[in-house]
Amino acid sequence: MIRTLALLVRRPDIDRETFRRHYESVHTPLALQSLVGLRRYVRNHVVEVLDGPDPPFDVLTEFAYADHSSVEQTMAMLASSEAGERIRRDELEFMDKPRNAFFEVEAWQPGGDPVQPPQQGASKLALLVGPADESPGASAPEVFDMELSPLLHEAIMWESWRLLPKPKLARPWRAVAFVWLCPERVDAFRSRLSGWLAAPPQCLRVEEHASLPG
Secondary structure, eight states, X not given: OEEEEEEEOBOTTSOHHHHHHHIIIXXXXXXXXXXXXXXXXXXXXXXXXXXXXXXXXXXXXXXXXXXXXXXXXXXXXXXXXXXXXXXXXXXXXXXXXXXXXXXXXXXXXXXXXXXXXXXXTOEEEEEEESOOTTOOOTTSHHHHHHHHGGGXXXXXXXXXXXXXXXXXXXXXXXXXXXXXXXXGGHHXXXXXXXXXXXXXXXXXXXXXXXXXXX
């Protein structure tokens, strides 16, 4: 399985709600018609910044393909087919494409392969873990893993992904952990997060839309 995390950015002349609405009602149905070998397609739209600065993206989109052949077929379709042209044209309607970034990811412990979403009503948080490539240090995923493990009993479930290095594109952070909590536990979880490390992870509340949960 080939997994990718896309950091997608809205056009500067539209707000996040307009971006989300177009992505879900127009772009997603269009993409699902043509993406070959896609096994996971989950959009995590930024709803609220709980801790840290406003992120330079509006959605964290998770893709997973069956194999490298499926990825190559998809890239060829996007580059040269009529369906690919429709998708590329629609992206210009709501995305600031030069600012989008794509990273291949792998699971890191104690996360694992994605599982089915929890019950309705759970709050989903995205924790952006670790400093950028040029600043190795205390909040690397391995240290974060040890710090987070004692708190996992507070979560309904969680999964975590390490961003793999990419030539000519620095990682904005080392990894992302998605954590599902009962809404009444969010504030307590955030409070405990802020006391862990010298550089606590940035925390976002996201709204999940899953066409293919993987």
